Amino acid sequence: MANPLVRVAGTGSCLPERRLTNAELAQMVDTTEDWILMRTGIRERRIAAAGEFTSDLAVRAGQVALEAAGVEPNDLDLILVATTTPDLVFPATATMVQRKLGAHYRQAPAFDIQAVCAGFVYAVTIAEKFILSGSCSRVLVIGAETFSRIVDWKDRSTCILFGDGAGAAVLTAAQGEEGSSGILSTHIYADGSYRDLLRVSGGISTGLQPGEDPRVSGVGFVQMRGNEVYKQAVKSMSAAIDDTLIMNGLERHHIDWLVPHQANIRIIESIAKRLEVGMEQVVVTVDRHGNTSAASVPLALDEAVRDGRIKRGDKVLLVAFGGGFTWGSVLIRW
C-alpha cells in the first residue's frame, strides 16, 4: 500500500570565494597552524566578501538545489531559512530569498528558523510536518550563515572555528511503498539551561535606551566555553542517534552514511566511534569549511550527493548540535 512520504528531490550549496587559512589566522591571533589543525581538524574556512550577505549565499545554494530537483521557484509553497546570522533583524532572510529567487508571485510563506548549528535539522523537521499534513508539496529548506560577522576576531579560542556558507534541499511530497526513498524520521530537542556556555551577547539584549546613540552600541559576538560545549555536543548527538535507531527498529550497522554537524573533527570521530561506523562512512568537510553553523550539514550532504558517495537506497543519518542547546537528527532513505 502506498503511503505519503517526504522525498529529498535535490540538494545544493554555495561557498564564498575567499579562503582564510590557519597560517593567516596565526598572523592575527596568538595561535599556530598546528594547534588549530590538531585540536579542530580545520585547515581553512570561507569568508563572505564585504557586501555579500547570508541571503546571497542562501539564494545561490537554493538555485542549485531547485535545479537538481527540477522545481521552478514559483512552484514552491514554502521557503524556510535556518540562520543565526540574518541579513537584518527583520524582515526574515527567507523573505529576501523568496524575492531574490523570483518566487514571490505565488506568495508562498517564508520564514526563518533560529536553532543555531541545529537549524537545518530543525528546518527539515518543520518542512516534513508541513508536507505530511498536506499543507505543502514543495518546500525549499536552506541553512545559511555569515558567522564571520559575529566572531570576535581577537579571541583565539573562537575565531579559528567558524566559516561562512549555505546548503539547501528541496523536499517534495510523494507516495511510496515500504522501502521507498524518503525521510524515515525526524527528531529535535532543546535544553535552554545551557544558555551561558555558547551565546552571542550584545545586539538586542544590550540594545539602546531612549536617546542613546546607535553607533556606539555593542555588536554581539560569539562567546563559548569550548570544553564544556564539546562534551555536551558528543553526549547529545549520540543520544539523538540512539533515539533514531530505536524509533526505526534499526541496528548501528544499518546506517550507510553519517552526515554530522561539522564543528570539530574530534567531536565527529567520537560520535562515529559510538555509532561504530568507520570514518569512511562519515562525510567530513570541517577541514575545508570550518564550522558553518546551520549550513554545515547541508553543505556536507550536498558534497556527498554530488560526488556520488550517497546512492539511492542508502540510509543517511543527519545529526546536529548547536547553541541553546538545540540538537536533533534526520534519517533518510536516499
Ligand code: COA
Ligand atoms: N591557539 C592556541 N591555544 C589556544 C587556542 C588557539 N587558537 N584556543 C585556546 N587555546 C588554549 C587555551 O587558552 C588553553 O590554554 P591553557 O591550558 O593555558 O588555559 C588550551 O589551549 C586548551 O584549551 P581548551 O579550551 O581546553 O582546548 P580544547 O582542546 O577543548 O579545544 C576547542 C578548544 C574550542 C577547539 C574545543 O573545545 C571545541 O571544539 N569545542 C566545541 C566547539 C563547538 O563545537 N562549538 C560549536 C558547537 S555548535
